[in-house]
Amino acid sequence: xxxxxxxxxxxxxxxxxxxxxxxxxxxxxxxxxxxxxxxxxxxxxxxxxxxxxxxxxxxxxxxxxxxxxxxxxxxxxxxxxxxxxxxxxxxxxxxxxxxxxxxxxxxxxxxxxxxxxxxxxxxxxxxxxxxxxxxxxxxxxxxxxxxxxxxxxxxxxxxxxxxxxxxxxxxxxxxxxxxxxxxxxxxxxxxxxxxxxxxxxxxxxxxxxxxxxxxxxxxxxxxxxxxxxxxxxxxxxxxxxxxxxxxxxxxxxxxxxxxxxxxxxxxxxxxxxxxxxxxxxxxxxxxxxxxx
Numbered sequence: 001x002x003x004x005x006x007x008x009x010x011x012x013x014x015x016x017x018x019x020x021x022x023x024x025x026x027x028x029x030x031x032x033x034x035x036x037x038x039x040x041x042x043x044x045x046x047x048x049x050x051x052x053x054x055x056x057x058x059x060x061x062x063x064x065x066x067x068x069x070x071x072x073x074x075x076x077x078x079x080x081x082x083x084x085x086x087x088x089x090x091x092x093x094x095x096x097x098x099x100x101x102x103x104x105x106x107x108x109x110x111x112x113x114x115x116x117x118x119x120x121x122x123x124x125x126x127x128x129x130x131x132x133x134x135x136x137x138x139x140x141x142x143x144x145x146x147x148x149x150x151x152x153x154x155x156x157x158x159x160x161x162x163x164x165x166x167x168x169x170x171x172x173x174x175x176x177x178x179x180x181x182x183x184x185x186x187x188x189x190x191x192x193x194x195x196x197x198x199x200x201x202x203x204x205x206x207x208x209x210x211x212x213x214x215x216x217x218x219x220x221x222x223x224x225x226x227x228x229x230x231x232x233x234x235x236x237x238x239x240x241x242x243x244x245x246x247x248x249x250x251x252x253x254x255x256x257x258x259x260x261x262x263x264x265x266x267x268x269x270x271x272x273x274x275x276x277x278x279x280x281x282x283x284x285x286x287x288x289x290x291x292x
Contacts, residue, residue, distance in 0.1 A: 003103055005096040006053060007060050014049060017056035024052035031101060040180040041107040054100040062093035108180045111150060115181040118148040120216065122155075123187060123209050131202040136168060136195075154179060169195050183212065219288045226286060234279055242272055 006013050017024075028034075028051045035047045043050065070085035122143055129139040137159070144156035154175060161171040169192045176188035187208055194204040246268065253260050 003053070003100060005057050005061070005099050007057065010045075013053055013056065014045075017049070017052040020055040020059070021048055021052045023055050024048050027051060027055075034101070034104065037104045037108055037180075039178060041104040041111065043104055043107075050104075051101070054097045057100055058093040058097040061096045062089040065089045065092045111179075112181045114150040115154070115179065115184050118151045119181070119184055119187070120209075120212060122146070122148050122151055123205060123212065127202065127205040127209055130205055136201065137162060151184075183215075187212070216288070223286060223288055227283075230279075230283060238272065238275055238279065242268060 003010065003013075008016065025048050028047050031047070031051060034050065038045060038047065038050060045053070066085045066089035069088040070081050073081035073084040125146070126139050126143060129142060130136065134142075140155055140159050140162070144152050144159050146152055148155075158171045158175045161174070162168055166174075172188050172192045172195075176185040176192075179185055179188075190204060190208055191201065194201055246265075249260055249264075
């Protein structure tokens with residue numbers, strides 16, 4: 001497992017971060033949500049150890065960046081060398097700490113999208129097989145052998161537990177607890193409740209499938225309604241304001257005689273580039289990961 005901003009492989013970093021476990025134990029109460037996220041992201045690390053990794057990475061990057069930028073600034077701006085060195089080191093330390101702490105949540109969000117992308121097709125297959133008289137275990141084995149990506153891997157792990165002696169309901173409950181997708185957890189819990197209540201699984205799956213299709217359609221319509229204000233925001237911030245702003249600067253310069261340097265245009269170009277990538281990420285992040 002490779003964690004960004006962690007300077008060494010995980011095992012080496014865990015060993016080197018042991019001196020920072022004391023600091024981690026004092027601040028871990030700020031991250032009480034993290035143990036659940038670590039479990040859902042399949043990180044085999046305890047809370048104190050993971051916070052210790054983040055603290056270790058922050059100290060490492062601060063210790064690396066301070067002398068580097070201090071020496072560089074000594075040549076170009078000696079009077080600002082200490083301030084620049086401390087500022088860059090502190091920024092890198094804060095960035096690395098926050099990113100490492102939030103990284104499991106990023107993995108969980110990716111996992112949710114990967115699970116929900118194939119969930120509807122998997123429920124359809126499961127419904128058809130159960131309605132056809134196939135036992136639940138055989139239907140789960142069939143799902144685990146399909147090309148449903150992460151969902152097939154999770155079902156395969158559930159099938160292994162059932163084969164090892166777990167009851168079907170307990171294995172499915174454990175699967176739901178470990179999985180971050182709300183749609184997937186609700187589906188599994190409804191399935192296990194129907195098994196314990198002795199209800200016909202085919203009818204339950206069919207009703208779940210209809211409800212899930214309806215919810216997906218609502219989510220897709222909601223995404224479509226959000227695109228209109230996003231497009232207006234893009235037109236304002238990405239097209240209208242930059243073009244009118246540059247034109248206004250030319251007019252202002254012609255009246256006041258203030259020079260407009262080339263650096264200003266490079267700054268505007270850089271800001272626009274950052275905005276374009278951020279906007280694309282915003283639209284892509286809001287897009288539903290499933291289809292109907």
